[in-house]
Amino acid sequence: MTAPTNPAATPEDARLQALHETWSTPPGWRGRLTAVNHSTIGLRFIVTGLAFFLIGGMLSMFIRLQLAWFGNEVLDPQRYAEFVTMHGTTMMFLFAVPIMEGFALYLVPKMIGARDLPFPRLSAFGFWCYLFGGLFLYSSFLFDAVPDSGWFMYVPLTDATWSPGLNADFWLIGVTFSEIAAVAAAVEMIVAILVCRAPGMDLRRIPLFAWAMLVTSFMIVFGFPPLILASILLEIQRAFGFVFFDPALGGDPLLWQHLFWLFGHPEVYIIFLPAAGVVSMVVSTFARRPMVGYTWIVLALVGTGFLSFGLWVHHMFTVGIPLLALALFSAASMAVAIPMGIQVFAWIATLWAGRPWLRVPTLYLFGFFFVFVPGGLTGVMVAMVPFDWQAHDSHFVVAHLHHVLIGGLMFPLFAGLYYWLPLVSGREPSESLSRTAFWLVFLGFNLTFLPMYFTGLLGMPRRAYTYLPELGFHWLNLVSTAAGFVLAVGMVAVLADLVLSLRHGPRARRNPWRAGTLEWAVQHPVPPYTFASVPRVQGRDPLWADPLLADAAARPDGLLGDARHGVRELLGSSLLDARPEQVIRVSGPTWLPLLAALALAVLLACFIAKLYWAVLLLVLPLLALLWRWAWTTGDPGGPDAVEAEPGLVLPTQGAARNAPGWWALVMSLLVDGSLFASLVFSYFYLWLGTEAWPPAGIGVAGWPAAIAALVLLIACAGTAWVATRALQADARGRAAGAWMATVVLGAGFIAAQAWAMAATGAPAVHAYASVAWTLAGFHAVHVLLAMLFATFVAARLRRGLVTAARPLEARVTTALWRYVVGQGVVAWGVLHLFPRLA
Numbered sequence: 001m002t003a004p005t006n007p008a009a010t011p012e013d014a015r016l017q018a019l020h021e022t023w024s025t026p027p028g029w030r031g032r033l034t035a036v037n038h039s040t041i042g043l044r045f046i047v048t049g050l051a052f053f054l055i056g057g058m059l060s061m062f063i064r065l066q067l068a069w070f071g072n073e074v075l076d077p078q079r080y081a082e083f084v085t086m087h088g089t090t091m092m093f094l095f096a097v098p099i100m101e102g103f104a105l106y107l108v109p110k111m112i113g114a115r116d117l118p119f120p121r122l123s124a125f126g127f128w129c130y131l132f133g134g135l136f137l138y139s140s141f142l143f144d145a146v147p148d149s150g151w152f153m154y155v156p157l158t159d160a161t162w163s164p165g166l167n168a169d170f171w172l173i174g175v176t177f178s179e180i181a182a183v184a185a186a187v188e189m190i191v192a193i194l195v196c197r198a199p200g201m202d203l204r205r206i207p208l209f210a211w212a213m214l215v216t217s218f219m220i221v222f223g224f225p226p227l228i229l230a231s232i233l234l235e236i237q238r239a240f241g242f243v244f245f246d247p248a249l250g251g252d253p254l255l256w257q258h259l260f261w262l263f264g265h266p267e268v269y270i271i272f273l274p275a276a277g278v279v280s281m282v283v284s285t286f287a288r289r290p291m292v293g294y295t296w297i298v299l300a301l302v303g304t305g306f307l308s309f310g311l312w313v314h315h316m317f318t319v320g321i322p323l324l325a326l327a328l329f330s331a332a333s334m335a336v337a338i339p340m341g342i343q344v345f346a347w348i349a350t351l352w353a354g355r356p357w358l359r360v361p362t363l364y365l366f367g368f369f370f371v372f373v374p375g376g377l378t379g380v381m382v383a384m385v386p387f388d389w390q391a392h393d394s395h396f397v398v399a400h401l402h403h404v405l406i407g408g409l410m411f412p413l414f415a416g417l418y419y420w421l422p423l424v425s426g427r428e429p430s431e432s433l434s435r436t437a438f439w440l441v442f443l444g445f446n447l448t449f450l451p452m453y454f455t456g457l458l459g460m461p462r463r464a465y466t467y468l469p470e471l472g473f474h475w476l477n478l479v480s481t482a483a484g485f486v487l488a489v490g491m492v493a494v495l496a497d498l499v500l501s502l503r504h505g506p507r508a509r510r511n512p513w514r515a516g517t518l519e520w521a522v523q524h525p526v527p528p529y530t531f532a533s534v535p536r537v538q539g540r541d542p543l544w545a546d547p548l549l550a551d552a553a554a555r556p557d558g559l560l561g562d563a564r565h566g567v568r569e570l571l572g573s574s575l576l577d578a579r580p581e582q583v584i585r586v587s588g589p590t591w592l593p594l595l596a597a598l599a600l601a602v603l604l605a606c607f608i609a610k611l612y613w614a615v616l617l618l619v620l621p622l623l624a625l626l627w628r629w630a631w632t633t634g635d636p637g638g639p640d641a642v643e644a645e646p647g648l649v650l651p652t653q654g655a656a657r658n659a660p661g662w663w664a665l666v667m668s669l670l671v672d673g674s675l676f677a678s679l680v681f682s683y684f685y686l687w688l689g690t691e692a693w694p695p696a697g698i699g700v701a702g703w704p705a706a707i708a709a710l711v712l713l714i715a716c717a718g719t720a721w722v723a724t725r726a727l728q729a730d731a732r733g734r735a736a737g738a739w740m741a742t743v744v745l746g747a748g749f750i751a752a753q754a755w756a757m758a759a760t761g762a763p764a765v766h767a768y769a770s771v772a773w774t775l776a777g778f779h780a781v782h783v784l785l786a787m788l789f790a791t792f793v794a795a796r797l798r799r800g801l802v803t804a805a806r807p808l809e810a811r812v813t814t815a816l817w818r819y820v821v822g823q824g825v826v827a828w829g830v831l832h833l834f835p836r837l838a
């Protein structure tokens, strides 16, 4: 911190001092636990991700030792299964996704010229959920209940019959908990990139890493809910005896596989696309020219996002899928190579047309090209159905997976770490140690995984803890293990090198690589407010277009340079052409994110300990915290408009149309819609597998109950509409009354729905009852939530915090009610009409 302590000498100093005071985090432990700004949270994600990377890597070394020679007994079969599971889970959920979120949280605001993210407390909350979720997963070692069913957790292996201990529960709850971070960061990224870009940064000027994060975030919005739903269903089955996956009672184990791979395949691209974004940034800087084919790359990113959702079945070619479906999914799997190919060509063309500069990050780029392209080709091989039948569940697939993931993620990641290191530390990496580390990683990696293609083709199955000498591949395994240790030494060397350069590297000038994007305009050490005034952008590489931009952004005399009112402010701009549109007032350091995540952690710990009454009790403090959180959002009671710079008066977000809160609602509803769609999909999938729906012995609700429920539900939409009209007329008392009427009607709906559902009987008797109750319960939770929102708005209306001029919370609540009623009508049709037709 370099905040001047003496009284400010000039008006400029006074403004800088005010910015510092407004944006800094308090010192010491209190500051560490309450920090919310994006640089801090981003670095935390990166450091924690790397720590999990080391732990996951250590587990893999035990696995390699066990496989080094036939008949080894480094691990017994049980430990082997546990280590394989934890290695895969750690790398996928606790390293690959979070580390790129860390990059995004740290870099994207700087790249798009924003001071911070629009929901700083949400990113902090995400981080704590990620950390606690990871610790939760690893705490299973203390209870000797380590997850052991593979990172894909196939049922029936994971149901209560075959995994009676807590192993599977630790996985399901821990992973779902840490996934909150991914979803939170996705919402945060989308809203930031949509409405917080610097003036002048229209859609054709967004840096490619930010584009990649935008597409990735949308993929998370649609791709993570199926897995979250699957985990919830399996946990409900394990905890309360529901039977979604039990074929004896109308369930289907394949439902798990569909839901899992609906997530699992997009997941691969959720990992690749940010890495590809890093490559684009590094390529352009080190080729010292603008990216060739910018538009094509953006189209390729978007195309990959769409295509990847059509591919999940290729993980299931061997489970018995109709022939036509096999052909379609096979073709789609090969087609996804096209957008990836476009990006590779654009990178090569840029390097070709420029004057490439060979530094450490470039070295990792070449490593990436060398590894990723053949990895992608073996991907096309396993996309072919006959070949997949041969290679399925062998070490060929293990080799392919690691080739594309290490090639596609780790090499770009290291390139990025070295590339952005000077931005974080003000120091450059040292060339000599870095190059040695690179060669260790590169050679170690190739020698570890190449032999696995051969052992796989020779018939070595994956997930088996040993093999017989007659199969003749023990020498290949020994080579693979030895090389694995070289790779491990290389990775540790890279991390040690990075840590050493943070402290002892040669001092760097600002922007030592002479890059063109905005993050390099940030001063060093990175100020808590990022930019003293929000920069205006001309062109795709603003620092190349305007060499004076960095200095202008460091002077507090431009947009939002005056923070003497003491409130943290971001600039909001229009969606397409980024014109200044609103001033977004965000909150500062607070305990709320940590406390909310802690409350959630304790609640989940009680759940796993089967203390269900404690879980119910703990919902109350959690809700109280969230209420407090919502109540203090933004700048309650602040002005409706402020002067962003002399002559430019902008509305604050409560009064603005494109308020971040509005877009956050839209994105959250997309997440929720995807969750709901996955549940409805599960309902129909289970219906397809049984003869009678509902089965004999289970009744359908009588008309009076069903119709009462529907009428009450639609009445909620009516009163919500009345409330909206009343607010427009500035009749705040009437609006509050209408909201409270909505709450009463909502409660009536839940009672009527429960009466209607009584005909279904106990949920554990048949998959029909299980899924019907879950669907009704899922929707009821939404109604309860919307009732809370309505109460909240009524209270805000009475306090005068929501007015006709500042209607944001009311708009959000109206939209939420419309969504909940719409979802309820669909659920009602599925629950009360469909069984009469089926």
Ligand SMILES: [Cu+2]
Binding pocket: 264, 265, 268, 311, 312, 314, 315
């Ligand atoms: Cu796939």
